[in-house]
Amino acid sequence: MVVQYIFVFACFLIDGIIETCFPVNFAMNSVYFVSCFGVCALILTIRKMDFIDALILSILSGMFYDFFFTNSFLVYIFIFVLLCFIVKAWQKHVGESLLESIILAICSLFTMQLITYALMWFSGDTRVSFNSWIYNRMFLTLVVNVGFVFILHFLTNLRDDYIRMRDLKIRKDEKLSTRLLRR
Amino acid sequence: MPKITKRPNETARFNRSQKILIFICIILLIFGFSTRIMGGNAASESGYDLFTMLRYSLIEKPTRTILNFSKDISNLWNVQSENDELRQEIASQKMYKSELDDTKRRLAELEALQGITSNDQYDSIGATVIARDVQGWSNVMTINVGSNDGITKDMSVISSKGLLGRVVEVHDKTSKVQLLTAEKTDSQVSIKIELSSDKSTTGSLETYDKTTGMFTANIFDSTVEIKKGMKVVTSGIGGATPSGILIGEVQDVEKLYNAEGVKIQIKPAVDFNDFTYVSVLKVK
Numbered sequence: 001m002v003v004q005y006i007f008v009f010a011c012f013l014i015d016g017i018i019e020t021c022f023p024v025n026f027a028m029n030s031v032y033f034v035s036c037f038g039v040c041a042l043i044l045t046i047r048k049m050d051f052i053d054a055l056i057l058s059i060l061s062g063m064f065y066d067f068f069f070t071n072s073f074l075v076y077i078f079i080f081v082l083l084c085f086i087v088k089a090w091q092k093h094v095g096e097s098l099l100e101s102i103i104l105a106i107c108s109l110f111t112m113q114l115i116t117y118a119l120m121w122f123s124g125d126t127r128v129s130f131n132s133w134i135y136n137r138m139f140l141t142l143v144v145n146v147g148f149v150f151i152l153h154f155l156t157n158l159r160d161d162y163i164r165m166r167d168l169k170i171r172k173d174e175k176l177s178t179r180l181l182r183r
Numbered sequence: 184m185p186k187i188t189k190r191p192n193e194t195a196r197f198n199r200s201q202k203i204l205i206f207i208c209i210i211l212l213i214f215g216f217s218t219r220i221m222g223g224n225a226a227s228e229s230g231y232d233l234f235t236m237l238r239y240s241l242i243e244k245p246t247r248t249i250l251n252f253s254k255d256i257s258n259l260w261n262v263q264s265e266n267d268e269l270r271q272e273i274a275s276q277k278m279y280k281s282e283l284d285d286t287k288r289r290l291a292e293l294e295a296l297q298g299i300t301s302n303d304q305y306d307s308i309g310a311t312v313i314a315r316d317v318q319g320w321s322n323v324m325t326i327n328v329g330s331n332d333g334i335t336k337d338m339s340v341i342s343s344k345g346l347l348g349r350v351v352e353v354h355d356k357t358s359k360v361q362l363l364t365a366e367k368t369d370s371q372v373s374i375k376i377e378l379s380s381d382k383s384t385t386g387s388l389e390t391y392d393k394t395t396g397m398f399t400a401n402i403f404d405s406t407v408e409i410k411k412g413m414k415v416v417t418s419g420i421g422g423a424t425p426s427g428i429l430i431g432e433v434q435d436v437e438k439l440y441n442a443e444g445v446k447i448q449i450k451p452a453v454d455f456n457d458f459t460y461v462s463v464l465k466v467k
Contacts (some may be wrong), residue, residue: 001200016242021250052197056204063211067234070316073215128393 001053004045007159008061011152012038016069033140036109037148038065039083043108044101044149044156046084047091058084079115083108098153105149106142113138235325235357239313247459305425306465308332310340312458313357322348322365326461329356337423339464345429345452346372346417347461358463363398363430364391364455374400374430375418376409376447384409385418388430388449397434398449405444409436415449425466 018035042061046054062077070076087108094100117133120126128136197205314325328334330353338350340360352359363372372388386402402409413433419426435448 013242016238017246020243020246052201056201056208059208060204060211063208063215067211067215068238071234071314126393132394 001049003159003163004049005057005060007155008038008041008045008057009064011041012061012064012068014038031136031140033144034113034137035148036112036141036145037152039080039109039112040105040145040148040152041156042080043083043087043105044152047087047094047104048096048160051088054084054088055081075116075119079112082115083112086111098150101153102146102149105145109142109145110138113141235314239327243313308334308463308465310358310461310463312461322362323351324348324360324362325357326360326463327357328463329354329358331355333465334358334463335465338466339417339424339428340461341428341464342453342458342461344454345431346424347453347458349423350463360461362455363388363451363453364393372424372430373418373420374415375426376402376407376413376415376433378407378409378413385420386444386447392448395448396451398431398451400447400449402445402447405438407445409433409445409447411435415447423466425464428464 015035015038018037022033022035038061042058046057049057058080059077062080065076065080066072066074087104090104090107094104117126117128308328310326310328312324313327316323326340334350334353336350336353340347340349346363348360348362348365350358351361373385374388375383375385377383384402384404384407386400389399389401391398400415411433415430415432417424417426417428417430429452431449431451431453433447434450437446437448439446
C-alpha cells in the first residue's frame with residue numbers, strides 16, 4: 001500500500017514539473033492543456049484497491065493537491081472523493097486493458113474538469129463560455145493526458161509486478177522460517 | 184442444552200495502516216480548517232508561505248534552472264550579435280538618462296510653481312513569480328516579496344512590457360497578485376488614451392474577454408476621436424496605480440449611441456502566457 005501511495009504522490013510532483021515547462025495560459029485565449037498525470041495515476045491505482053484504501057488515498061491526494069498546487073481547501077478533496085466513487089462504481093464493468101484504462105481516464109478527467117468548471121462558473125470566478133472551454137482547454141487536455149495514460153499503464157504494471165515479486169519473496173521467506181521452526 | 188461459546192473476535196473494520204492514515208487525514212483537515220476559516224492570522228500566512236516556498240524550491244526552481252541552462256546553451260550562437268546591440272543601447276542610455284533627469288527637474292519646478300503634485304513618482308521592487316494556480320482558473324500568481332520587503336495591498340505589478348495586475352494579499356515573504364485577466368475583480372483600472380502629444384482622454388478598464396483576448400474599456404467623453412493603434416496607459420487617477428504604465432493599444436472603437444461615451448477594445452501589451460520577472464510599484 002505504501003508503494004502505491006508513494007507512486008501517486010510522485011506522479012503529482014511530476015505534474016508540477018510539467019506545469020513549469022508548459023505554463024497554463026492565463027488569458028485562456030488559445031489552445032492549451034492542463035497536465036493531469038497525477039490524477040490519471042490516482043485513477044489507475046484506486047481501481048485495483050479496496051474501497052477504504054481507495055477513499056483514504058483520494059482524500060490524501062485531494063488535500064495534497066489543494067495545499068500544494070491550487071491553494072484551495074476542500075475543493076479537490078471533494079472532487080477526488082467523487083472520482084473515487086465513480087471509479088469504484090465502474091470497476092466491475094471495466095477491465096485492465098490499455099483501451100479500457102484510456103476510456104476510464106478520459107471519462108474521469110472530463111468529469112473532474114467539468115465539476116471544476118461548474119464550480120468556477122457558479123461562484124462567478126469565470127465567464128468563459130462552454131464552447132471556448134471545450135475547444136481551448138478540454139480538447140488538448142484530453143489528448144495529452146491520453147498520452148500520459150500510455151506511460152502510466154506501463155508504470156503501474158511495473159509497480160504491480162514489483163509488489164507481487166516482493167510479496168512472493170516474503171511468503172518464500174515465511175515458508176523457510178516455518179520449516180526451520182518445525183525442525 | 185447446546186454449549187454457548189464466545190464468538191471469536193471479529194476482524195477489525197480498519198487495519199493498523201488505515202487507522203494511521205485516517206488519523207493523518209483528520210490532522211490535515213483540522214490544519215486546513217484552522218488556516219482557512221481563521222484566515223489572515225500568522226498561522227494561515229506561515230502555512231501558505233511554507234507550501235508555496237516548498238513547491239518552488241522542490242519543483243519550480245530546479246526545473247527552471249535546467250530549462251534556462253539548456254536555453255542559454257542554445258543561445259550561445261547569438262550572444263555576439265546581442266552583445267553588440269546591447270553595447271549600442273547602453274551608449275545611448277546615458278543620453279536618455281540626462282534627458283529624463285532634465286525633464287523630471289523641469290516637471291518638479293512647474294509642479295512647485297503651480298502648487299500641484301503628480302503621482303507618477305514610484306519606487307520599483309523587483310520580484311520573481313514562484314507559484315501560479317496549476318489549473319489556471321483563479322488568475323492569481325505568487326511572487327517572492329512580501330511585507331518584509333515593503334509590499335502592501337493594492338500595489339501595482341508590472342512586467343517589462345506593461346501592467347500585469349495588483350497585489351491582493353500580502354504575507355511576510357510572499358504576496359499574491361491578481362492579474363488583469365481575472366474575470367472577477369473588485370477594482371477597475373483608470374486609463375488614459377494619448378490622442379496627441381498634448382491631448383488625452385480618460386476612461387476605465389472594465390473587463391477582459393477571454394474569447395477575443397482583449398480588454399473592454401469605457402471612455403467617458405464621446406466627442407473625442409479615438410483611432411486604432413493609439414496607446415492606452417494608466418491615468419493615475421485614484422492614486423493606487425502610477426500614471427503612464429502601458430496597458431495596450433486600441434484595436435476597435437464602438438460608439439454608444441444611446442449612452443454617453445465610447446466603448447473600446449484594447450489589445451494587451453503584456454503576454455499573459457509566460458513571465459517570470461516582475462516589478463511591484465510603490466507610489467511615492
